Amino acid sequence: MTSWFSKLVVGMTIRMPKWFVGWVSRRYVAGNNIEDAIRVMQRLSKENACFTVDVLGEEISTMSEAQYFCDEYSRLIDEIIKHEIDSNISIKPTAFGLLVDREKGYENIRKIVAMAAQHEMFVRLDMEDHRVTQDTIDVVVQLHSEGLTNVGTVYQGRLFRTFDDIDYLEGKLGPAADYRICKGIYLEPSSIAHSGYREIVSATNASIDKMLSAGAYCAIASHDKPVIDHALSALKAHGMGPKTPDPRNNAGSQRNGKGPGYEFQMLLGVRGPMRRKLAAQGHRTRVYVPYGKQWYEYSIRRLKENPTVGAQVAKAFLLPWTNRP
Numbered sequence: 145m146t147s148w149f150s151k152l153v154v155g156m157t158i159r160m161p162k163w164f165v166g167w168v169s170r171r172y173v174a175g176n177n178i179e180d181a182i183r184v185m186q187r188l189s190k191e192n193a194c195f196t197v198d199v200l201g202e203e204i205s206t207m208s209e210a211q212y213f214c215d216e217y218s219r220l221i222d223e224i225i226k227h228e229i230d231s232n233i234s235i236k237p238t239a240f241g242l243l244v245d246r247e248k249g250y251e252n253i254r255k256i257v258a259m260a261a262q263h264e265m266f267v268r269l270d271m272e273d274h275r276v277t278q279d280t281i282d283v284v285v286q287l288h289s290e291g292l293t294n295v296g297t298v299y300q301g302r303l304f305r306t307f308d309d310i311d312y313l314e315g316k317l318g319p320a321a322d323y324r325i326c327k328g329i330y331l332e333p334s335s336i337a338h339s340g341y342r343e344i345v346s347a348t349n350a351s352i353d354k355m356l357s358a359g360a361y362c363a364i365a366s367h368d369k370p371v372i373d374h375a376l377s378a379l380k381a382h383g384m385g386p387k388t389p390d391p392r393n394n395a396g397s398q399r400n401g402k403g404p405g406y407e408f409q410m411l412l413g414v415r416g417p418m419r420r421k422l423a424a425q426g427h428r429t430r431v432y433v434p435y436g437k438q439w440y441e442y443s444i445r446r447l448k449e450n451p452t453v454g455a456q457v458a459k460a461f462l463l464p465w466t467n468r469p
């Protein structure tokens with residue numbers, strides 16, 4: 145898709161009535177509340193999927209706004225446990241106040257990670273734009289140093305710094321490092337990030353190789369065939385695969401709710417057939433399930449931030465055979 149088309153789709157969508165944006169988003173957002181997310185997960189459990197749930201919303205401007213996320217995530221943890229769903233949670237550090245007050249933001253995140261730890265639940269800190277890359281990594285290191293090891297973050301293949309960041313986390317956490325690796329949704333300046341498709345794919349694939357060699361847990365979060373195919377051959381080269389205990393000499397210990405050193409992750413509503421195929425081959429596949437009352441702001445912001453998302457959504461609706469939920 146050409147960039148003029150992406151921009152056209154975005155330009156049109158943000159002028160559409162809210163009900164229309166809601167109708168389009170229905171496929172990608174579980175709903176307004178926890179009950180909606182639970183229902184979606186119960187349905188997709190039948191496809192051998194496991195989950196990570198995200199409460200929609202990000203960067204707050206006053207610390208009092210963080211309370212909503214603290215309360216909602218703690219209720220979410222209870223509901224996941226109550227319904228015995230195979231799910232962990234994903235959180236956005238800026239929603240907890242990391243950019244407003246670093247110490248209070250950290251404390252909010254620590255409480256949620258500690259609560260999840262009581263249920264042996266993993267917490268993924270989603271990676272946001274470059275303003276918080278270092279802070280997010282530092283939070284993970286600090287939590288591990290306090291004995292909260294049920295936490296990991298996301299690295300973005302497009303950032304030049306990612307290679308060094310893998311070394312950094314390996315130095316700090318060894319094989320206890322637990323990554324989600326993705327291309328990165330934020331369009332970062334060309335001084336710090338790749339912008340071409342090929343460069344981003346090749347940097348993402350190289351990061352997967354480096355994480356696997358480091359013994360780290362590697363969650364491959366992509367719907368792109370060249371990335372998935374590369375990951376499958378890299379796993380094979382390491383002797384890793386479905387239902388095989390992680391054979392790497394330097395592997396981290398197997399954690400509850402995790403695959404044998406790796407898993408695949410995809411977004412709700414995107415490339416279902418590919419996910420189901422991986423699941424049928426025995427790979428652990430996790431669906432990222434966003435829900436929340438801020439779905440409208442989330443959808444519009446994502447579209448403005450990265451217009452190619454708009455083109456992908458339009459393509460999925462106009463040419464449904466290219467991308468079924």
Ligand code: FDA
Pocket residue numbers: 269270271272298300324326327328329330365366367368369371409410411414415431432453456457460466467
């Ligand atoms: P690519 O964009 O090339 O997509 C491949 C194909 O998948 C497209 O042609 C299209 O068919 C389909 N597709 C992909 N995205 C779609 C969409 N939104 N709607 C419709 N179709 C779509 N980023 C980040 O910066 N920080 C983070 O923490 C995360 N977390 C995260 C979790 C999970 C589970 C996933 C899958 C992704 C993320 N991302 C992310 C987003 C990620 O960085 C990236 O922007 C998207 O996954 C799109 O890149 P792909 O590798 O899928 O390739």
